[in-house]
Amino acid sequence: MSQSNTIEGLYLDHHRWLTGWLRHKLGCPQGAADLAQDTFMRLLTARETPDIAQPRAFLTTVAKRVLFNHYRRQDLERAYLLALAEQPQALAPSEEERAIILQTLMELDQLLDGLPSPVKRAFLLAQVDGLSYADIAAQLGISIATVKRHLNKAAMRCYFAL
Template sequence: MPSAPSSSLEGLYLDHHNWLTGWLRRRLGCPDSAADLAQDTFMRLLQARQAPLLNEPRAFLTTVAKRVLCNHYRRQDLERAYLQALAQLPEDLAPSEEHRAIIFETLLELDRLLDGLPLPVKRAFLMAQVDGLSYSAIGVQLGISLATVKRYLNKAAMRCYFAL
């Protein structure tokens, strides 16, 4: 049974960390990943400007942990896609481990920056920035007009600019 609402992040951690880790373990099936994501959940709370006053701390923690879990799955999907793309490269063109790590971190940052944009906008931006396609080539591949390509790329660029 949970105790009275915690007035500090430390109290929230002490009262609910074990419960949250168990909740995540049941969803992930891996105690190590569950412990990491529980820590990530509390790190998010630490990075917030103000500790919230909570009547239902477990419901709040569940909401934050679900977001952390979604990010975890997105990262796994991105990593899997990246590794598949690397596997298709000839061995002599494959980047070094250091460059792989840098590229992957850049992909994660791009994914974070573009989060919330419609899929066609993301695709157009990536086709321009990663694949180096021209606006007309993007329009042909996506089946959209040149004006729409420009609008999509402007929207994505503005998102990146204001996120930084």
């Protein structure tokens, strides 16, 4: 494997370029630097380093996934903060509890990634909102049997992720 195909070689040869590419996408130098590091961390933690014929195209593909996850985290955090703002002040969690809840939500989102939207929605209605099968079926406009299938599919995803 040539030096340019190692993670170290990719980093040395393309880190500055990738950071610039991400800065252009984000408009934030600090965020771009963080996401460039996240991109290379993803490569370091990958099971295998593929043989890379076009390093910049490869890094762009990986960085797009990291960027997508970044935007998803932002959306999730924004939704969580909006939900918190609707709660009475007396019920508001502490800063530590907020951080734990947000981290748990992000892990749950990542865990459920790839499942169809109705399956995720049914799972969240059951687990987060505590709705019954009948209530989920009514809210989603599906049968109770379909709710059960959706929840089984989500539970299997969770089980095998552990």
